[in-house]
Amino acid sequence: MNTNCNTLMMPDIRFLLVRISVPLACIFFGLSTSLAADYQSADLPPVLEFIDGSEVENKEDWQERREEIKRLWCDTYIGHFPKTPPAILNVEIKGQTEREDGVRERNVLLTFDTPNRASFEIRLLLPKDNALLQSRGNPLLMTQPRHYQIAWGEAAAQRGYVVCYYPGVDYNHHEEHFPGYENVWQIFQKEYPDATWSSSLSIQSWLASRALDYLLSDQFDVTIDPTMVGIIGHSRYGKQSLYAAAFDERIKAVVSRSAGSPAAAGYRFTGRDTFMETVLDAPKEWALPGLKEYFGRENKLPVESNGLLALIAPRHCLLHTAYNDGSDPTFAVERTYL
Numbered sequence: 001m002n003t004n005c006n007t008l009m010m011p012d013i014r015f016l017l018v019r020i021s022v023p024l025a026c027i028f029f030g031l032s033t034s035l036a037a038d039y040q041s042a043d044l045p046p047v048l049e050f051i052d053g054s055e056v057e058n059k060e061d062w063q064e065r066r067e068e069i070k071r072l073w074c075d076t077y078i079g080h081f082p083k084t085p086p087a088i089l090n091v092e093i094k095g096q097t098e099r100e101d102g103v104r105e106r107n108v109l110l111t112f113d114t115p116n117r118a119s120f121e122i123r124l125l126l127p128k129d130n131a132l133l134q135s136r137g138n139p140l141l142m143t144q145p146r147h148y149q150i151a152w153g154e155a156a157a158q159r160g161y162v163v164c165y166y167p168g169v170d171y172n173h174h175e176e177h178f179p180g181y182e183n184v185w186q187i188f189q190k191e192y193p194d195a196t197w198s199s200s201l202s203i204q205s206w207l208a209s210r211a212l213d214y215l216l217s218d219q220f221d222v223t224i225d226p227t228m229v230g231i232i233g234h235s236r237y238g239k240q241s242l243y244a245a246a247f248d249e250r251i252k253a254v255v256s257r258s259a260g261s262p263a264a265a266g267y268r269f270t271g272r273d274t275f276m277e278t279v280l281d282a283p284k285e286w287a288l289p290g291l292k293e294y295f296g297r298e299n300k301l302p303v304e305s306n307g308l309l310a311l312i313a314p315r316h317c318l319l320h321t322a323y324n325d326g327s328d329p330t331f332a333v334e335r336t337y338l
């Protein structure tokens with residue numbers, strides 16, 4: 001990742017689309033009028049159009065549409081977050097070591113104002129004192145400490161980033177050097193029984209925001225440039241990273257690798273016959289049970305991957321995919337991007 005988030009730009013991509021005459025196709029296959037209408041709406045839902053069909057015409061409309069997309073996303077996929085984030089009650093440094101390369105590793109325990117004063121630990125990599133310190137602080141990279149992602153944090157620390165490994169590890173991904181990180185989402189879910197959130201990935205994205213509450217606070221001794229906050233993740237952690245950036249505007253750049261559905265790729269283009277992620281295939285911990293009702297009628301989904309990414313714009317978003325990725329079909333990612 002470039003040390004300056006402001007230079008992270010998407011390439012100028014142009015596609016040639018071949019269109020088939022819909023009336024001709026309807027005559028040839030003998031499709032009914034109602035089925036033809038469904039086919040006409042089988043592409044991703046328009047971002048600049050409200051759910052009632054009216055168009056977004058100005059900046060004020062777009063702010064209203066953004067809130068509608070958030071509501072629809074929570075209604076359809078992940079459930080709703082707690083209304084008010086808890087305050088940080090206590091910060092405890094659990095340990096710090098200085099490595100031979102000059103990077104300091106620091107474990108920090110954060111305790112929050114929840115009914116049972118729930119807490120979680122984060123691990124920080126603090127670069128050398130003279131490493132790329134900006135006038136407003138160092139850039140920050142956040143990621144989940146899955147073993148294949150830790151190298152990204154190490155590389156960022158060598159480049160002058162403050163790195164935060166937060167408890168975003170999924171429920172079945174125990175990491176030996178980050179014990180208990182995979183269970184934190186369940187602890188906080190129980191703290192808010194009235195919240196409808198049931199997606200482990202969404203709760204973990206919320207935990208990233210709670211870590212940011214600490215990292216960006218003037219009360220503590222970590223100096224971060226608030227204009228240079230990034231998050232990165234692969235596969236399910238790519239989903240989680242997109243959720244975090246979509247719902248927390250303090251995150252200025254997100255890199256999502258092979259995030260699949262419903263993130264970089266829409267469910268409309270990830271059918272079971274050719275790809276592995278449909279509304280039926282996601283682990284039950286990842287999404288609302290009602291999502292399964294859309295299997296075979298994905299064209300009825302009121303919000304899709306392009307709506308999620310629209311919440312991130314105009315901040316930076318980089319999508320990484322592969323031609324042979326069974327859960328992240330390139331065509332679906334292209335449609336979302338366009």
